[in-house]
Amino acid sequence: MIDQIKNKINNLSSSAASTEKAGVKQSKAQVQKVEQSITKNKVDVDGGKVSQFVNKETIKNMAKQPPIDKISTNRIKSAIANGSYPLDLDKIADALFDAYKEMKD
Numbered sequence: 001m002i003d004q005i006k007n008k009i010n011n012l013s014s015s016a017a018s019t020e021k022a023g024v025k026q027s028k029a030q031v032q033k034v035e036q037s038i039t040k041n042k043v044d045v046d047g048g049k050v051s052q053f054v055n056k057e058t059i060k061n062m063a064k065q066p067p068i069d070k071i072s073t074n075r076i077k078s079a080i081a082n083g084s085y086p087l088d089l090d091k092i093a094d095a096l097f098d099a100y101k102e103m104k105d
Contacts, residue, residue, distance in 0.1 A: 079085035 076085065
C-alpha cells in the first residue's frame with residue numbers, strides 16, 4: 001500500500017514537473033514572439049523627411065533670413081522711444097491680471 005502511494009506521488013510530481021517545464025517553455029516562446037513583433041514593427045515617424053509640409057529647400061531659404069523682422073522691430077522700438085506708439089494701459093493691465101490668475105490656478 002505504501003509503495004502504491006509513493007508511486008502515485010512520484011507520478012504526480014513528475015507530471016507536475018513536466019507540465020511546469022512545458023509552461024516555462026511556452027511562456028518563453030510567447031516572450032520571444034512579443035519581442036520579435038516589437039522589433040519588426042518599429043515606427044518611422046516622418047519617413048526620414050524633414051517634414052511633410054516643408055521641404056528642405058524652404059528650410060534652407062528660411063535659414064538665410066533672420067528669424068525676426070529687424071525692420072519692424074526697429075520701427076516699433078523707435079516709436080516707443082518717441083512716445084508715438086499707442087499703448088492701451090487698460091488692455092495691458094487686464095492681460096497681466098489674467099496671466100496672474102492662470103498662474104495661481
